[in-house]
Amino acid sequence: MIRLGNGILLEMDGRRFRFDPRRTVAGDLNMISHAHSDHIPSSFRTLGVLCSDVTRDLVKVRRGKETERVDDPRVRCLDAGHIPGSNMFLVSGDRPVLYTGDFCTRKKAHVGPAEPVKCGSLIIEATYGRPRYVFPDHEEVLGAARDWLEDLVAHGTSAVLFAYPLGKSQELSIAFRDLPLRLHPSIAENNRVLGRHGYGLGTEELDERGEEGPVVYITSGMGKDRERVERMRRAGAKTAAFSGWALDRSFSYSSSLDEGFPLSDHCGYDELMRFVEKCSPDIVYTTHGFDKAFAASVRKELGVDARPLVAKQGTMDQFC
Numbered sequence: 001m002i003r004l005g006n007g008i009l010l011e012m013d014g015r016r017f018r019f020d021p022r023r024t025v026a027g028d029l030n031m032i033s034h035a036h037s038d039h040i041p042s043s044f045r046t047l048g049v050l051c052s053d054v055t056r057d058l059v060k061v062r063r064g065k066e067t068e069r070v071d072d073p074r075v076r077c078l079d080a081g082h083i084p085g086s087n088m089f090l091v092s093g094d095r096p097v098l099y100t101g102d103f104c105t106r107k108k109a110h111v112g113p114a115e116p117v118k119c120g121s122l123i124i125e126a127t128y129g130r131p132r133y134v135f136p137d138h139e140e141v142l143g144a145a146r147d148w149l150e151d152l153v154a155h156g157t158s159a160v161l162f163a164y165p166l167g168k169s170q171e172l173s174i175a176f177r178d179l180p181l182r183l184h185p186s187i188a189e190n191n192r193v194l195g196r197h198g199y200g201l202g203t204e205e206l207d208e209r210g211e212e213g214p215v216v217y218i219t220s221g222m223g224k225d226r227e228r229v230e231r232m233r234r235a236g237a238k239t240a241a242f243s244g245w246a247l248d249r250s251f252s253y254s255s256s257l258d259e260g261f262p263l264s265d266h267c268g269y270d271e272l273m274r275f276v277e278k279c280s281p282d283i284v285y286t287t288h289g290f291d292k293a294f295a296a297s298v299r300k301e302l303g304v305d306a307r308p309l310v311a312k313q314g315t316m317d318q319f320c
């Protein structure tokens with residue numbers, strides 16, 4: 001039995017498995033796929049959770065909770081290729097169940113890629129589950145962004161790059177490490193945590209008054225940073241966002257950006273479909289984003305039983 005409610009609950013062979021619960025439940029096996037805030041618990045009835053060491057450290061920073069490592073011989077953790085520390089979970093049994101969490105099968109410098117595995121039931125995210133979302137190669141997108149940035153810096157102009165603080169920001173930190181990079185404090189903190197796990201990432205923060213010459217500033221642009229970004233913009237800085245939604249023509253225009261680069265930490269439609277095909281499940285449950293549409297496409301294109309778990313995602317994350 002698989003159903004929604006406090007994360008996703010799987011009941012199998014008398015055991016309750018919880019994927020990405022909002023509150024951990026004592027007696028259940030609580031699993032956290034990755035450290036994005038919509039996937040980590042906001043309250044803990046038990047501190048015993050199954051997740052990667054990277055996720056454990058990030059949960060500590062984000063929730064102030066020191067979780068304890070729990071293992072279960074029935075569960076295998078697989079690389080999800082979404083952000084540092086992200087996992088998919090494969091629960092063994094007569095009909096193995098794979099939960100992807102957020103995942104990505106494209107090759108990147110800092111994570112993954114996720115690999116398909118044979119399973120009976122597949123619980124898959126469908127953030128970009130419509131055919132119009134087909135992403136270019138990461139190298140290609142980063143190459144175009146580099147051309148844009150090098151040109152600006154050569155002309156003495158600063159750039160503000162909007163990116164999610166966990167995932168995209170690390171990819172940009174690596175890709176543009178030779179440029180005068182400056183980071184929002186929350187990104188610098190994530191990079192310091194990841195540094196303890198072997199990621200060689202810069203941690204230099206922006207010194208708004210002390211900078212001499214152009215900088216490339218990475219920020220989510222949210223909260224208090226909006227004012228800072230406005231000041232930079234008025235002083236001549238150009239802006240760009242890195243998001244899968246940049247494939248939508250209206251993206252840069254509606255966000256009043258100078259550039260939008262379609263860099264995503266998720267699978268595009270074609271990659272989702274290929275992944276389902278290679279897992280060859282009997283049944284597919286979709287969550288997130290275009291869950292209904294993607295389930296319908298799986299039924300139509302692959303002839304596999306598919307239905308949405310009817311996840312209610314409050315707001316769509318524009319930096320997904």
Ligand SMILES: [Zn+2]
Nearest residue numbers: 034036082102
């Ligand atoms: Zn995520």
Ligand SMILES: [Zn+2]
Nearest residue numbers: 036038039102
């Ligand atoms: Zn998510």
